[in-house]
Amino acid sequence: MRLRRRVLQAGLVVVGLSLLAAPVTAQSVNRAAIDDLNEQLLYVALPLTLFVELTLVYVIYRFRNNDDPKPTVDDPALEVTWTAATGAILVFVGVSAFVVMANPYITPAAAEASAGGGDAFAEDTQIDVLAYQWGWEFSYGEASVTTEERLVLPADKNVTFRLRTTDVIHAIYIPQLGVKQDIFPGRTMTARTHATEPGEYRLYCAEMCGAGHSKMDATVVVKNQSGYDAWMENQTTAAG
Template sequence: MKRTRWLVRLGALALVASLFATPAAAQSVNRAAIDELNTQLLYVALPLALFVEVTLVYAIYRFRNNDDPSPTVDDPALEITWTAATAVILVFVGVSAYFTMANPYLTPATMDDGSASAAAADAPTDDVVIEIEAYQWGWAVHYPDADVTVRDRIVIPVDRDVRFVLTSRDVIHSIYVPSLGIKQDIIPGTEGVARTRATETGEYRLYCAELCGDGHARMDGQVAVLNGSAYGAWVEEQAEG
């Protein structure tokens, strides 16, 4: 009994702590949309988890010495209510996820005409277009406006829309920047598009999230988010070099 009480107390403390915990500020509009969805689902999942755990503990305590259990009595009203409540929860989760995935920064096709090959030409004039070629095992990052190519490092300006035109030289890769909420598979023979708008300057890790060979573990890099003047100076320096 003491052990059960301690488990209940620890569970209650974990739930309370999660409710009052302040998450770190999102570093991009992509990550902000994902964090908002997670928060919505958390407020649904926490009460359900608490209800299930309380019911479980009550059943264990209430029927712990029941040597002559009897069959459960049918309760159609309870079954209908429980089924309807589950349906409402699933609809809420589905609608929330749908509107999040419809965000053009998470699903660029919702903004484009579906043709990734025309992404650079169709991009608004204020967008920064960066071409990224994935290969075993690295990243070739090309800036078409300045005719600059760098390796394993993506530099973007803060508070500006950025489009990545993605291609693969050999096998399937996947660009993944957790802090910026960017993740997009890159299929050989096709062009993909990823979009973001970073809201915080800083250095972020870049990974390949698709097993692409024995060098997959070392296929990483850096994403640097600079302010406008620093970004312009960096592009000019690379062009001159």
């Protein structure tokens, strides 16, 4: 009876953890791809965790009063089975991760390389991002519009960031949009997103870059297309 109660408690804990780990609605194509991968891995990890824990509880209970233990008996069939099962799981995890890493929103450099020297994202909204100790500057294509500490994006449209730094290594990180990319001195890096939910999000620097690192953040505002066009027109008028 006590063993059954413990097994039930362990099962409830695992189920509770799975509910807590369930992803919320994604705010971008990037985040959706990452959440889908996490969900796939969760469906693999939870049964394995439950199996191992139940086996452990059974072994502890079954052999709790074994004062004369015997050597383990070789079982080639069992060893082949668990080795094959482990290999299958690793192949599944590897393939799932590769599919996500090949996504042009997660690894835009791969899409650019496959374009054969052309601009794979010519139709995207282009935003130049300049990182410096300790702030952010955003320039919006050919519109002569520049903002600091506030990034405005159109919803339901592909956006490409051209990332540069004036000093040390920085990293752009927008958790809710699934964007994260290191920025190296002397190089132009690329990040890409496709936001699906208008709203306000946070942007952080994810590389320790000096004494002001903790304050190097910005606000990301995603607007619907009409709102974005109106904002861009107001900014252009004000700049002129």
